Amino acid sequence: MKKKILTIVLIISLLTIFGLILYDSVNNSLKVKTESTIDGQNITKEEYIYKEELLSLGYNSNIIKKIEEKISTINVKNYLLNKKYDYLEEFTSSPYFKIENIERYENYYKNNPSYTFDQVVLYVEIGLDYEFYTNVNTIEDYTSITTLVNKYNKLPEGATFDNLVTLEKPYSNTGKRKVREEMYEPLKQMIDDAKKEKLNLYVISAFRENSTQNYLFNNSKKKNGLDYALTYSAKPGHSEHELGLAIDFNTTQEKFKKTKEYAWLKDNSYKYGFVMRYPENKVFITGYGYEPWHYRYLGIEIATKMYLEDITYEEYLVKYKN
Ligand SMILES: [Zn+2]
CATH class of the missing domain: 3.30.1380.10 (Muramoyl-pentapeptide Carboxypeptidase; domain 2)
Known part of the structure; x- marks a missing residue:
């Protein structure tokens, strides 16, 4: 009787150990998979590189996180690596925001500081930062x-x-x-x-x-x-x-x-x-x-x-x- 109980306890213990090992290995392989998938797309690597460049431009890591979320890497490369924009974060919150016009938003806002950021984006998208009858x-x-x-x-x-x-x-x-x-x-x-x-x-x-x-x-x-x-x-x-x-x-x-x-x-x-x-x-x-x-x-x-x-x-x- 005692032997039987011991055997059952042993089997349960072994099963538990096997279970834990199995769980852990599946978990690990998922992790590896995820990591390797990310590594496979050079994007992550590029984002990392831009992070350094954006940091050196003076953006803090909070804003960089938002840039990573909201702006594609190609647009970061094309529009954001030359200079720091003071209100990038504010302008990206507008539903009409277009990264290619970031410079115009900043200039228009400097000339019209009483407008909200949303208004600045809307008016620039209309073209109001150009004199009438120019840029026709x-x-x-x-x-x-x-x-x-x-x-x-x-x-x-x-x-x-x-x-x-x-x-x-x-x-x-x-x-x-x-x-x-x-x-x-x-x-x-x-x-x-x-x-x-x-x-x-x-x-x-x-x-x-x-x-x-x-x-x-x-x-x-x-x-x-x-x-x-x-x-x-x-x-x-x-x-x-x-x-x-x-x-x-x-x-x-x-x-x-x-x-x-x-x-x-x-x-x-x-x-x-x-x-x-x-x-x-x-x-x-x-x-x-x-x-x-x-x-x-x-x-x-x-x-x-x-x-x-x-x-x-x-x-x-x-x-x-x-
Ligand atoms: Zn008329």
Whole structure:
């Protein structure tokens, strides 16, 4: 009996020992495997090298850890090894952060210390660290209704649209204004629905030829000086009117903002896909003075988002398209 018990205890002990040995060896082999996998990808080695370089630039190990997590090794190599950026950590927290623009963020922040880091990133992504009408991009593919035309983005010379339609009276004052086909029906629907509220909306300017825009800009410059022309008219190629997707309602005088038509448009136009493009509180982003009469067609989805978030199209594109 005693022998039997001893044998059982011995077997249990042996099994336990074997079990422990087995567990340990499996554990060890996992560890080795993990380590060798990491070693196999030179990335770890490179990260280690960058760690030294980043330390010598003056970054502390906390920030280096974040750099390792958030920025790929190739981007660390390309953008971060030449100098130390004072607010790298803060800028990386912005959802719109792009490592290639880190230098621009730092410079823009130095010139605009009252902005938050998020604002700095957003505004630089819009391009606001460049003077208006500098760093201009010529839009190659301009036929979409979502084409951005502003002081940094212009239409190519000779841009044409094959789907312009005539907006008849009483929707337009002359009965001859032209608009892009995509917005013809929504525009008429909006004007009709406004009429049901006893409001009188009509279009006084829509599509403009490049030559017309050129004439308007030069005329404004002659009459009111270059600064005025730059604020209230667009240089040729830079006007949304040349896209055929912008309209001016009723009058281009600021008194329009005191009308019932304006009050209705402001809160209803998005339902038809239109946005007031140059609001009073966003002049520094759009580069245009307040134009309560100027509306842009972008489709219901985009217009609704912009209305609900009170953002310009420039902000919308950085937030949702980049
Ligand atoms: Zn306009």
